Amino acid sequence: MRARGLVAVVGFLVCVELASGILQGYYTPIFTDIADHLDIDDADVNWFEAAQLIVSALLVPPLARLGDLVGHKKVLLLSTAVTAVGSWLLVLAPGFTTFLIGWALQGAYVIWLPLEIAIIHRRTAGTGRQSLLTRRAAAVLVGALELAVIVGALTSGALVEATSMNLLLTLPAVAVTLCLVAIWVGVEDVPGAATGGFDWTGLAFVTAALGLVMAGLVVIRLDGPTSLPAWGLVLAGLATLVPFGRHEEARPDPIVDVRLLRSPGQWPVQLTAFLFGMSVLGAQIPLSTFARTDPAVAGYGLGADAGFVSTLIGVYVVFLAIGALTLPLTSRLLGPRTAMVAYCLLVALGYALWLPFHDTTGQALLNMAVAGLGSGALVAALPAVAAAAAPPERTGFATGMTNATKTVGGALASAVFAIALTSTGSLDGPEEGRAPLSGYLTVWSICAVAALLAALALLAMPKHAPEPSVTAPVA
Numbered sequence: 001m002r003a004r005g006l007v008a009v010v011g012f013l014v015c016v017e018l019a020s021g022i023l024q025g026y027y028t029p030i031f032t033d034i035a036d037h038l039d040i041d042d043a044d045v046n047w048f049e050a051a052q053l054i055v056s057a058l059l060v061p062p063l064a065r066l067g068d069l070v071g072h073k074k075v076l077l078l079s080t081a082v083t084a085v086g087s088w089l090l091v092l093a094p095g096f097t098t099f100l101i102g103w104a105l106q107g108a109y110v111i112w113l114p115l116e117i118a119i120i121h122r123r124t125a126g127t128g129r130q131s132l133l134t135r136r137a138a139a140v141l142v143g144a145l146e147l148a149v150i151v152g153a154l155t156s157g158a159l160v161e162a163t164s165m166n167l168l169l170t171l172p173a174v175a176v177t178l179c180l181v182a183i184w185v186g187v188e189d190v191p192g193a194a195t196g197g198f199d200w201t202g203l204a205f206v207t208a209a210l211g212l213v214m215a216g217l218v219v220i221r222l223d224g225p226t227s228l229p230a231w232g233l234v235l236a237g238l239a240t241l242v243p244f245g246r247h248e249e250a251r252p253d254p255i256v257d258v259r260l261l262r263s264p265g266q267w268p269v270q271l272t273a274f275l276f277g278m279s280v281l282g283a284q285i286p287l288s289t290f291a292r293t294d295p296a297v298a299g300y301g302l303g304a305d306a307g308f309v310s311t312l313i314g315v316y317v318v319f320l321a322i323g324a325l326t327l328p329l330t331s332r333l334l335g336p337r338t339a340m341v342a343y344c345l346l347v348a349l350g351y352a353l354w355l356p357f358h359d360t361t362g363q364a365l366l367n368m369a370v371a372g373l374g375s376g377a378l379v380a381a382l383p384a385v386a387a388a389a390a391p392p393e394r395t396g397f398a399t400g401m402t403n404a405t406k407t408v409g410g411a412l413a414s415a416v417f418a419i420a421l422t423s424t425g426s427l428d429g430p431e432e433g434r435a436p437l438s439g440y441l442t443v444w445s446i447c448a449v450a451a452l453l454a455a456l457a458l459l460a461m462p463k464h465a466p467e468p469s470v471t472a473p474v475a
Helices: 002-026 028-038 042-070 072-092 096-123 130-159 170-186 200-223 228-250 267-280 284-292 306-325 327-334 336-352 361-388 392-420 437-458
Strands: none
Touching: 002 028, 002 072, 002 096, 002 130, 002 170, 028 042, 028 096, 028 130, 028 284, 028 306, 042 072, 042 096, 042 200, 042 284, 042 392, 072 096, 072 170, 096 130, 096 392, 130 170, 130 306, 200 228, 200 392, 267 336, 267 361, 267 392, 267 437, 284 306, 284 392, 284 437, 306 327, 306 361, 327 336, 327 361, 336 361, 336 437, 361 392, 392 437
């Protein structure tokens, strides 16, 4: 009877992950169309991603803690409601600022999968097969997510020419709204099991640090890289990390366990997640806008329509899955640490290939396949290795931090990429508002170098790192 109940709960949670996949795949093929709809430059679309990723990074620790304190269903409903509000704002947004706010609010979806895993883990307590059932359920959820990413990308690519932008943006909003009903009806409300307080001061410190750094990057975008106030804001944000670290070390229930993050088994993994986030999250919009740029007008680009960008995403997601599924085999053959280093080098190679090979769709597909193979394995490996290197009572924190640091890396990279892609050639370029090719070359170079640095960081790990399992992506 309990097993049947679990199947029903997982079924309702699959609906949530289908909506999550739509959010993650639906918009990418139509970023250029969104820029035209809002009458903004392609480069400015990167600020949407930067804002959303910052919000996501800030929400993961407090919402995870709240889930333990007040119950996971309540927090899942709250995050879904916020995501729905953000999604409907995109439909109704009259301009850039409102659209930016809506896009940022959508970042609340980042906590869905961790909360779902926590719900399933608690639901299976006492069955004698808790770990097995949780892994199986998580595999179903991740499979639904990846399928929905592809379906979402293909759907928007097919509909963009056939309907208005407002109507096109309605579909994700409807999907997220339906999730509220699925969660309300299908997930039981269990009180939180954790005790203790909430580290509001720590949250304020980390919010201030990220906010100051992002504000500095925005000022650089507006006033140029020689702006002293901009760099003052960046330095102030970095300086805020010092009192933040001291505060967290002194608390019995910190929002960020600084001591654990400093351990030899953790800091290389978390640094790798940060550097990896620059490419896997930060480079999505530049790749989309480059593919949509008409070479006959701008002098570069693939001149692809939204349908081809959907295909590009599909190929990328397929190779993400292949990379994740081959991880156990390569870990046994090479050792976990060496395997992760090799996958970092694959990511670096995939983005480095964009530098000389970016003129044809075949080259684009090859580049994304190589990068996707390495990225899929790292998505799978990093949370698992972080959990295995943490005490049993801190595994949830360790896996959550790989997601948070990856998101911060993506957010900062998105802001930097927005600066790099700012159109400076409207007077000498063939089309006003298009980013210079040098900006895209900068983006790919940063992604490649970040992956190389990640490979070097992993070499600092203990040689005999724990072997990640095939179910690692669930973290």
